[in-house]
Amino acid sequence: MTRIDGRKENELRPIKMTTGFVDFAEGSVLIECGRTKVLCCASVEDRAPCHVPEGTGWVTAEYSMLPRANRERSRRDVSKLKLSPRSAEIQRLIGRSLRAAVDLAALGERTITIDCDVIQGDGGTRTASVTGGFVALAIACRKLVEAGVIEKNPIKNYVAAVSAGIVEDVPLLDLCYEEDSSAMVDLNCVMNDRGELIEIQGTGEGRGFTVEEQRTLVDLCQGGIRQLIEKQKEVLGG
């Protein structure tokens, strides 16, 4: 089987991260995975939400598609007066994933919001948001340390994400839009730099998948995430 863009089965799409794409955000990066482009901005606020224990902070995320990020224009959420359920699901995933990278006590009574706005969507926007969102978050945390606002960098570990799927019974890493549209199984993993899972979400589209197949997909993701974290380290100069 030949992939539509000629990649090997376990090959990522080309990654590009442009930091500082937005001047005003405490951390920002435009992440490109193939044709997928997501702008991730980290904003620091000097108070924590009330559901958080005193003295500790919070990390949260918002995710949205620009109306013309896709092949068809979609209506804005505000004109439907509701957050798209898909966006609601995705931003919860991003928030949980990024909190797993942060020592919230070390952050202190602060909230960091990661806005992930999809400028162009060609598959894998949620995993690109996690991978790029981590970079924006790390930049913002470093600035807090450099400015002397907090003493210790609250970043505990790297976090990145990628998808894998089964297309015509072949397990493939990092599906692009065309592959995703015809995938029988679609699975996303978020992992840290120890190769541990933070999140796993898999769905059979049209058929179930065996426990064995699921393991293969997780292994593919683990390989891809290792490379993504390398890339993050490079960008962060870490």
Place this chain on the structure above:
Amino acid sequence: MTRIDGRKENELRPIKMTTGFVDFAEGSVLIECGRTKVLCCASVEDRAPCHVPEGTGWVTAEYSMLPRANRERSRRDVSKLKLSPRSAEIQRLIGRSLRAAVDLAALGERTITIDCDVIQGDGGTRTASVTGGFVALAIACRKLVEAGVIEKNPIKNYVAAVSAGIVEDVPLLDLCYEEDSSAMVDLNCVMNDRGELIEIQGTGEGRGFTVEEQRTLVDLCQGGIRQLIEKQKEVLGG
């Protein structure tokens, strides 16, 4: 380690399914998993949504907590003018899971909506919704066949769901609320009666989990789901 309710590590909570709890629905069941109680009602409508290919049908789900299903009263969605993001996420999961049980072409241009309303929530409400929702769906499908509306029962296979988690480093099946609150890892599986995965969702709360741990949890779920499907067959007299 002793579980709070004395169960073994791989033991389900007691299951009870009362079919016909609501007279008017085409299929209904009150499912109880321990203290968790979910009312699942199937409603058949004679038209399919427009995003579905002509001649085929659709299965969808809605999920909601009654305001006093939990230890604390929660405000109704309508008073906040938005669907709770958690409910949005869960009802998408239930819908995808139940569609995996149905031959949508055999259903014809019909929509079956499964309403899952949590009357009491003590952990595992989303998996109870899938397991009970399947029973309501199967009853509604059987009625369509019995009434001569469709020829062939569109149910392709059974579907059920359960959670597993890691509490104090011990993998446990079917977490109740107290266990869920202190779990380090929480993982839900939806499977069919061939033991294949339909959906998998896992989250590390406070720590990552190894690929090995993830496998153990999936195995626990597989055992539990086998028993749940036995129970479904009993109730459906199938």
Place this chain on the structure above:
Amino acid sequence: MTRIDGRKENELRPIKMTTGFVDFAEGSVLIECGRTKVLCCASVEDRAPCHVPEGTGWVTAEYSMLPRANRERSRRDVSKLKLSPRSAEIQRLIGRSLRAAVDLAALGERTITIDCDVIQGDGGTRTASVTGGFVALAIACRKLVEAGVIEKNPIKNYVAAVSAGIVEDVPLLDLCYEEDSSAMVDLNCVMNDRGELIEIQGTGEGRGFTVEEQRTLVDLCQGGIRQLIEKQKEVLGG
């Protein structure tokens, strides 16, 4: 004239009240009036709304139909982003009726919210909500006294409600759905255990009704409410 279910003109439908249907609520009852089923849950909160004089409490109610409570499925309020006007009207009625049973000063700075969720609607859901809501409220108040939170039980009197109507020119007590659908006049009364009116609401559907007819309907209701209050006392062991 023979009633559809064989009842006498001044006969109530069979009543059943299952208390403690939901464990977590401070008071709960599943009330069944014929095929009508309403779950009533009382929740106590330790603060009063700001429009209430200092030192006194408040009792309020919310009413909602589950989507498949009726013969046809109805859309959830949240998907229309507005409370159904009918529900808005009914929950105001329930709230006013139950406040008439309570010494708000004796309650202290607390709010008791009575959630009335209709599981199956076969006519008379608003009056069943008042009758069942009172029981949930009384249980919650008793618990406050037993727990030593307040000294004196704030319940001043019993409150119950029933409907009556004119069908084919015959006045009938406690209309079921079929009767209600063909009624020319529909009237609801809420009364206390001294036989005094708390609320009266009557509507001519298709024709006006004389002051004399209105009196007959009130008398029918008065008889029915006497029996309902007997039933409440039984259930409450009062």
Place this chain on the structure above:
Amino acid sequence: MTRIDGRKENELRPIKMTTGFVDFAEGSVLIECGRTKVLCCASVEDRAPCHVPEGTGWVTAEYSMLPRANRERSRRDVSKLKLSPRSAEIQRLIGRSLRAAVDLAALGERTITIDCDVIQGDGGTRTASVTGGFVALAIACRKLVEAGVIEKNPIKNYVAAVSAGIVEDVPLLDLCYEEDSSAMVDLNCVMNDRGELIEIQGTGEGRGFTVEEQRTLVDLCQGGIRQLIEKQKEVLGG
């Protein structure tokens, strides 16, 4: 007992109806009952809502308070993104009341919407809306006949409304704001020109009321409505 404005117990406030207050509406009247001022406009649309049998029409009403109609400014509904529950209740009452005046088959497939906007509220705004709304409706119907759009005037009978209440144990007709604020019982009647009830709504505020008291209030209303209908006839030149 002397009433605040010197009226007798069974005396209405001065009524004034200015028809044609808005040029563009098919029927309009500014009704003033004492200091209460409500603008009622009838709009005719050439289609009926889908829940109405083919060939017949519909009459509906909307009710709203201008923000500074009261002693305190209130926020607009749109800024709270919800119709005030009180308005929802009242506009349902007005709609039902006015439909009782109309032969919907004679109206044909048309909708008449009566907008009742309270410019100044000093008690009795819902009953003034019914009384004024009828006048606007009758003007619009007459125009339809005069324009040859329909043959027979669909108005079947007059409809008007008034309140009565018990203040310091004295039954009084047509409460103004100060009386309403201290009333123990508040009751509204809508009646036709045969003296039949269309709607009755009564509430005990702070105490119950006997069946006997209720009868006295209805009698007071009946007397007041007779005078209001006289006034309507005068204004309509009928």
Place this chain on the structure above:
Amino acid sequence: MTRIDGRKENELRPIKMTTGFVDFAEGSVLIECGRTKVLCCASVEDRAPCHVPEGTGWVTAEYSMLPRANRERSRRDVSKLKLSPRSAEIQRLIGRSLRAAVDLAALGERTITIDCDVIQGDGGTRTASVTGGFVALAIACRKLVEAGVIEKNPIKNYVAAVSAGIVEDVPLLDLCYEEDSSAMVDLNCVMNDRGELIEIQGTGEGRGFTVEEQRTLVDLCQGGIRQLIEKQKEVLGG
């Protein structure tokens, strides 16, 4: 060219201002410009919004059309769950215009809200709202001084507004609805009593307009506003 109502090119429509149209508002006026009728009410509240410097006040405006103000009935904003974008734009204009008349420091920590509700719309409702809104505001400010709440009247200068437009290539002052509908250019000016501009908004409908034409329209407006301010002084007895 003859204007539809016989006016000269630089002639205003007849102006009428009825102050005290609503008793409860701190200032109120019904302004009529030809057939356009707008009710303007000023409400004083004893606190300023948080975005305002300490010790200073705020003036804001809300604008709305009653549903039957126009030739066709329009739906209420609340039933669409959103403020009409046109109203949003207009009320921002009115607010900015009226703030230009007030010394916000002299007002102290107070908010004055000017509600402009269009009862009948025949062109020029936004400019009538500014002209009438100023009168309501001035009455409310004077009352604050008379009541000794503030020492110095915070009104710094008069403010009024009018439109001009180009119809069949002829520049005309104060367009009525029919003229407005066929105008090629439509321009509104808000000015103070020194003849200075506060706001200018002009739009080419169907064609652009030269800088020279724009100057002619501003000159027309300047003449009209001078007369409107004369009228305001008369009404305010200033």
Place this chain on the structure above:
Amino acid sequence: MTRIDGRKENELRPIKMTTGFVDFAEGSVLIECGRTKVLCCASVEDRAPCHVPEGTGWVTAEYSMLPRANRERSRRDVSKLKLSPRSAEIQRLIGRSLRAAVDLAALGERTITIDCDVIQGDGGTRTASVTGGFVALAIACRKLVEAGVIEKNPIKNYVAAVSAGIVEDVPLLDLCYEEDSSAMVDLNCVMNDRGELIEIQGTGEGRGFTVEEQRTLVDLCQGGIRQLIEKQKEVLGG
């Protein structure tokens, strides 16, 4: 007086337009005016809104700020369940401006939506949206012609926009954020390539402005727009 960025009083900020920033849109451009960055995407849909005469098309615009476009993060519109009134006003302006560039009959029954999403806002976002929106629109129109969908290019003329203002009594062209914040007068012009006005909007902030000052600002804008249209022609290769 020296401008903060060293520009002359009648000098524009550096302009950069990157076309094709989003692959999927029928036309797209990232416009940068100094530090202001707006992404403009044109989407073509094969149907016109119902308020448009048969056979003709429509051009409309939507405008939104990304949450971290500004120095402070702002909440998304959807989380407040309403379009920001400022955005409502601006997108109406952009829509009117761009329609002035198009022969809607030549466009045929199509809608072109121009989405203007502000990625970074440093003053002048609405005028940048008009200038960039025109480029996106022109690209989309050219594609329609090239694809043979329509015969004649519906673009009638160029349209661009810029602001001018008075800062410390000095009239300046193209205000950046710092200048805008301290401006006494702020005025925006939209013009076509014949130097005619399409839209003018001016506001006195803190003081009125003379008719003479207004003329000076329009002249400044006219000069700036001439240069912007040169730039548009260059980018469009026209």
